[in-house]
Amino acid sequence: MHRICKLIALAYLLSCGILCAHSQSLFLSPTDIAARKQLAQKQPWARASLDLLVKEADDFPASYMKRFGTPDAAPPPEGGAWLHWYACPESGKPLQFHPPDQNICPDTGKNFTGYPYDHVVYELRNDALGEAAVASALAYQFTKKLFYAKNAAAILNDYARVYPTYKLHDINNRPGPNGGLAYAQTLDESIWLIKIAWTYDLIRDANVLTAPEKQSIEHNVLRPAAALVLKAHKEPTMNIQSWINAGAAAVGYTLNDQPLITEAIDGPIGFRYQMQHFVHEGFWAEGAWGYQFYAMRALTMTAQMAARKGVNLWKQEPNLLALFHSPLGVLLPDGSLPAFNDSGSPNLYGQSFLYEVAYAATHDPILLNVIEHGARGDREAFLFGAPQLPKTATPLLSSAVFPEAGYATLRSPSSDLTAIMKFGPHGGAHGHYDKLNFVLFSHGITLAADPGTHPYGLPIHKEWDSMTIAHNTISVDGQRQAQATGKLLGWHVGDGWTAVRADAGSAYANASLQRTMLLTPGYVLILDRCESNDGQPHTFDWAYHNVGTETMVGTVNMKPYTFTTSNGYQHLLHVLRGGTATDVKLRFEAERKPSMSSLDSNSPPATYDSAPRHVSMEIAHAQLELQMLGAPETEVFTGDAPSRESQTAIPFVIVRRTGTSITFATLLATSKSRLPTASRPPHLTKAEDDTFQVETTEGVDVFSTRNGFKFQHKGK
Ligand SMILES: [Zn+2]
Numbered sequence: 001m002h003r004i005c006k007l008i009a010l011a012y013l014l015s016c017g018i019l020c021a022h023s024q025s026l027f028l029s030p031t032d033i034a035a036r037k038q039l040a041q042k043q044p045w046a047r048a049s050l051d052l053l054v055k056e057a058d059d060f061p062a063s064y065m066k067r068f069g070t071p072d073a074a075p076p077p078e079g080g081a082w083l084h085w086y087a088c089p090e091s092g093k094p095l096q097f098h099p100p101d102q103n104i105c106p107d108t109g110k111n112f113t114g115y116p117y118d119h120v121v122y123e124l125r126n127d128a129l130g131e132a133a134v135a136s137a138l139a140y141q142f143t144k145k146l147f148y149a150k151n152a153a154a155i156l157n158d159y160a161r162v163y164p165t166y167k168l169h170d171i172n173n174r175p176g177p178n179g180g181l182a183y184a185q186t187l188d189e190s191i192w193l194i195k196i197a198w199t200y201d202l203i204r205d206a207n208v209l210t211a212p213e214k215q216s217i218e219h220n221v222l223r224p225a226a227a228l229v230l231k232a233h234k235e236p237t238m239n240i241q242s243w244i245n246a247g248a249a250a251v252g253y254t255l256n257d258q259p260l261i262t263e264a265i266d267g268p269i270g271f272r273y274q275m276q277h278f279v280h281e282g283f284w285a286e287g288a289w290g291y292q293f294y295a296m297r298a299l300t301m302t303a304q305m306a307a308r309k310g311v312n313l314w315k316q317e318p319n320l321l322a323l324f325h326s327p328l329g330v331l332l333p334d335g336s337l338p339a340f341n342d343s344g345s346p347n348l349y350g351q352s353f354l355y356e357v358a359y360a361a362t363h364d365p366i367l368l369n370v371i372e373h374g375a376r377g378d379r380e381a382f383l384f385g386a387p388q389l390p391k392t393a394t395p396l397l398s399s400a401v402f403p404e405a406g407y408a409t410l411r412s413p414s415s416d417l418t419a420i421m422k423f424g425p426h427g428g429a430h431g432h433y434d435k436l437n438f439v440l441f442s443h444g445i446t447l448a449a450d451p452g453t454h455p456y457g458l459p460i461h462k463e464w465d466s467m468t469i470a471h472n473t474i475s476v477d478g479q480r481q482a483q484a485t486g487k488l489l490g491w492h493v494g495d496g497w498t499a500v501r502a503d504a505g506s507a508y509a510n511a512s513l514q515r516t517m518l519l520t521p522g523y524v525l526i527l528d529r530c531e532s533n534d535g536q537p538h539t540f541d542w543a544y545h546n547v548g549t550e551t552m553v554g555t556v557n558m559k560p561y562t563f564t565t566s567n568g569y570q571h572l573l574h575v576l577r578g579g580t581a582t583d584v585k586l587r588f589e590a591e592r593k594p595s596m597s598s599l600d601s602n603s604p605p606a607t608y609d610s611a612p613r614h615v616s617m618e619i620a621h622a623q624l625e626l627q628m629l630g631a632p633e634t635e636v637f638t639g640d641a642p643s644r645e646s647q648t649a650i651p652f653v654i655v656r657r658t659g660t661s662i663t664f665a666t667l668l669a670t671s672k673s674r675l676p677t678a679s680r681p682p683h684l685t686k687a688e689d690d691t692f693q694v695e696t697t698e699g700v701d702v703f704s705t706r707n708g709f710k711f712q713h714k715g716k
Contacts, residue, residue, distance in 0.1 A: 024141075025308055026201035026254055027301075028383065033141045039387055040142075045375070049382035050142060057139030057148050060132040068125055069099025073132070073155070075162050075182075080123025081116035082171040082184045084457035088112070092458050097121055115173060119184075126182045129155050130195035137202035138383075149206040152199050156209070159196065160216040163225070178232045178240075181225070186232040187240040190247030193225045194301060197250035218255060226251035226260055237429050238278050239291045242298035245271050246305075253305045264302065265311070271302050272317055279319035280425075282326030283405035287427030288343035288453075289327070293351050296323050300357050304384070307361065314361050324358050324367055327351075329400045330407050332446060333416040335373065338439045339452030340422055342430035342465065344644075349373035356385035368392040399498040399519075403488040408500040410519035417442045417670060419524050421517055423486030423502040433481040434471035435504035436515040440524060442670035444620030445592045447546050448472050452644050460571065464642055467568030468543075469654070474504075474513050474528060474664075475541040480567045481507035489514070492709045496520060497701075499709040510534045518703050518711070522696060523669040523682050525703060532660040542655040542664045545641055546624055548590030550651030553625070556580045556636055563637075572652065575639035582630040586638070586653055592620040621673045625681040628655055629665040665692060 024030060040050040056063075061073035086095050088105035095103045095112060103117040104110070133155040140148035163181060170179030180189035200217055203209065209217070229244045245264045249271075252260030265271045274295075278285040284292035299320055303313040314320055327337055327348045339345040352374030359367040368389060376385065401408045406424015411417075418441040422434060432450075440448035451470045454461045468475045475481070481504070490501035497520045504513040510533050518525040530540045552558065561577035563569040635656040640649030655664065667684035682696040691704040699715040 024201050024205055026198050026250065027304055027308070028141070028202075029308070036383060037142060039382070043387070045377055046382045049377055049379055052377075053135055053379060053382075054139050054143065056132075056135040057151070060136060060151060064125075064128055064132060067099065067128065068121065069101070070125075073129070073158075075129055075155075075158050076122035076125045077162075078119065078122060079166040079169055079181050080121075080126050080183045080188070081119030081169075081173070082457065083120055083123060084171075084455045085116040086120040087455050087457055092454070092460065094455070097124075123183055123188065126188075126192055129159075130192045130199075133199040134195050134202075137199045140206060141202055146206065146208065149203045149208040152203050153206075153208040153213070156196065156200060156203075156217050156221070157213055160213070160220045163221045168228075180228060185240070186229040187243050189225060190229045190240075190243040190298075193222075193229065193247040194250040196225070197222055197247075197254045201254050222251045222255060230260075230263060237291070238274065238284070238286055239295040239298070241269050242271075242274060242295040242302075245269075245274070246298040246302045249302050249305050253309065265306060265313075271299065271306075271313065274299070275313075275317035275319040279322060281402045281405040282319070282322035282324075282329070283402065283407070283424075284323060284326075285425070285428065286341065286430045287405075287422075287424065288341035288430050289337040289339075289346050290343035291341075291430060292323065292327075293346060293354070296351075296354055299323070300354055303361065304357065314358075321358065321362055321364060324355060324364075324370075326402075326405070328366070328369065328397070329402060330409050330420050331397060332418055332420075332439075332441045333397070334441070334444060334446075336446065338420055338422075338446075339450040339644075340434075340437075340439075341427045341432050342453040342456075344452050345446070345449075353378035353380040356381040359389070360384055360386045365390075365392060399493050401488060401491045401500065406486060406488075406502075408488070408491065408502065408517070410498040410500060410517060410524075412519060412521040413496060415442070415521045416444065417519065417521060417524070419517060419519050421500060421502060421515070423488065423504070425485045426483040431483065432466040432471065433468045433483070433507070434466075434473055435481055435484055435486045435507045436502060436513060436528075437471040437473040438517065439472070440624075440668065440670075442624070443622035443672045444618070445547065445590050445622045447548070447588065447590055447622060447624050447670065448668075449545060449547055449650065451545075451642070454642075454644050460642060463566075464568050464571045465644075468507075469541065469568040469572075470545075470641065472544050473515075474530060475543065475567075476508045476511045476513075476530070477539050478541065478565045478567060478569060479508070482509070490516070490705075490709060494709075494711050496713070497711045499703075499705075499711070501705070501709075508533075510536070511538050511540070516705055518709075520694075520701060522671075523667055523694060525684065525692060525694060526664070526666045526668065527692070527705065528664040528666075530662040530664075535660065537659050539656060539658045540662045540664075542628075542657075542666075543652060544626065544654075544666075545650050545652045546588040546590070546626075547643075547650055548588050548622075550638060550653070551587045551589075552638065553585035553587050554580065554583060556584070558636070558638065561637065571642050572637075572654075573640045573649065575637055578636050580630065580634050580636060581632045584626070584628040584630070584634065584636055584653070584655055586626040588624045588626070588651065590622050590624075623671050623673055625667075625669045625671075626653065627667045627669075627681075627684050629684060629686060631657060631663075633657070667694060 040046040064073045091107035103112045136148045136152035166181035168175040170176035171184045183189045249264035335349045336345045355367045355370040399411045408421045410419045421438040468481045484505040484507040486505045499518045501516040512531045514529045516527040556578035558576035558578040561575045637654040641652045643650045669682040690706045694701045702712045704710040
């Protein structure tokens with residue numbers, strides 16, 4: 001039996017060696033195409049997706065010429081520049097392109113031309129041509145109309161001509177190792193390369209390319225581009241390496257080049273190395289959702305390509321599937337994910353196209369929880385998805401802690417109140433200095449937000465986004481935290497309540513910070529303990545940022561003030577300052593309007609699918625009452641902090657106390673809208689050391705942290 005297996009395997013290898021070396025097989029074989037054609041005949045959603053694909057191919061090249069104001073669909077004359085430069089240097093707003101050559105600031109009306117603005121448009125032209133090439137090649141496969149294959153071939157031939165003339169350039173227009181030819185980064189070059197390789201794979205048997213043309217495409221584009229991206233194995237961020245590996249794999253599998261495949265999958269920083277070193281409890285080590293999903297796209301493509309050659313990376317590297325599970329652990333009730341580190345707040349259900357591919361490969365039922373939120377119209381669902389999906393019962397999201405990745409998700413079992421605290425590793429180049437930071441969601445709105453990121457080309461990105469004071473945590477002596485890894489100290493999920501305690505690790509050399517959070521259906525209690533490590537008194541700034549409007553409820557006499565310090569404080573505007581020894585009380589009122597999906601500025605479109613993914617949201621209102629227990633010589637600052645998503649600033653409050661041992665005890669109580677004047681919001685008092693009491697309309701809660709967590713509710 002064993003021998004027969006070996007013989008079959010040998011026969012398979014031999015036949016593949018001859019037949020598969022140069023036949024269409026990168027993502028879809030001719031058999032797959034036939035099956036997908038049948039699917040489109042049976043399923044309306046698949047039919048609609050195919051129609052859209054053919055329409056996209058039909059619209060080219062007219063769509064390209066109209067969008068860019070060009071006389072033909074030729075590639076750009078020079079390589080593209082970094083997308084992050086496409087912002088007005090004066091107002092920070094993204095520029096608007098007016099074809100053929102104007103880049104207009106929507107605020108000032110000023111036109112910006114020359115490098116880098118025109119070259120960002122060149123990058124977009126490369127993107128568009130890569131997309132059009134794949135769409136045309138796929139349209140050919142599904143219709144067998146040679147016209148589409150010829151359009152795809154023309155794009156490949158054009159690049160075979162111009163690609164060798166592009167100059168090596170990086171994001172700063174220097175010939176650096178992480179630069180590209182068609183793009184300014186190996187990242188974008190790799191994404192584009194996958195499309196070019198796949199196009200070649202789809203049409204090379206269509207008799208639209210001559211032998212010399214094939215030779216030219218392979219030797220002037222595919223091989224040099226693979227060599228170019230692979231040589232950047234220095235210190236690019238991890239998600240970039242995922243794309244480099246995928247780009248190299250695409251060329252390797254297309255040309256049956258084993259050394260390229262080996263480098264991409266088994267190389268020193270290949271696919272397997274990434275899976276074994278950069279995934280912790282399912283979380284991508286960069287700690288930013290934009291980048292995790294970005295990496296997942298590349299990793300999924302690599303697994304798809306390998307699977308076609310009989311290597312099941314889903315089975316061999318289980319961390320790949322774990323990456324698909326982890327978002328559910330910190331998912332906010334509206335489907336969005338916290339904007340931790342350099343990320344927007346992407347919607348998980350907007351990633352269902354990726355989950356379609358993963359489900360088809362693994363049949364893991366957990367993935368259905370994401371897919372069932374999206375309509376099955378994505379191109380990935382049509383091309384790669386399971387023909388039919390079983391029905392599932394949506395599981396309730398539950399509280400969860402991830403000690404190694406450093407997230408604690410506290411959820412109310414009976415309301416949408418959710419708090420997620422972050423205390424894990426820094427996250428590399430895209431990390432923020434924000435140990436013990438948290439986001440808070442209630443009544444349909446992320447009230448306490450993370451600043452996320454502005455476009456990297458803007459000064460505010462460096463000056464604000466990653467700073468400690470920009471986060472809902474504690475700054476010491478006005479300084480930014482150091483890169484640090486915090487530690488989970490306690491965790492308990494009780495009946496109707498959840499509590500966590502963590503410390504900030506070595507965020508500050510001269511002080512230790514510990515935060516305890518208790519969540520019940522109506523409020524969050526935050527207890528902070530700040531201790532000097534060097535015997536000297538230090539200044540502790542407790543910061544909180546909440547969207548909407550801010551009103552001081554207590555009677556603190558506030559006067560205008562200006563922060564003259566750096567580390568992000570310089571971006572705090574309309575500041576008022578006051579002193580008090582009694583409780584600090586503030587009210588925040590927020591409204592969420594329906595909008596497009598959240599900005600995800602660090603993830604330009606990267607797949608074969610160019611369709612926009614919108615998330616519609618309903619109007620929501622929420623109110624949050626903040627009450628912090630008073631202490632002598634407390635300073636309070638209020639004002640506005642920058643917002644990445646709009647011109648509307650985000651109100652903040654900073655409570656400042658100085659000493660060697662400082663505590664903050666804060667109650668955040670949320671409600672759907674303003675409480676009637678007769679009913680009081682929950683009220684916090686200190687019963688004794690380490691024991692706090694919260695009086696609500698339902699009774700009194702007593703929370704003690706002396707020996708572990710103790711919680712007691714006494715009804716009225
Ligand atoms: Zn952040």
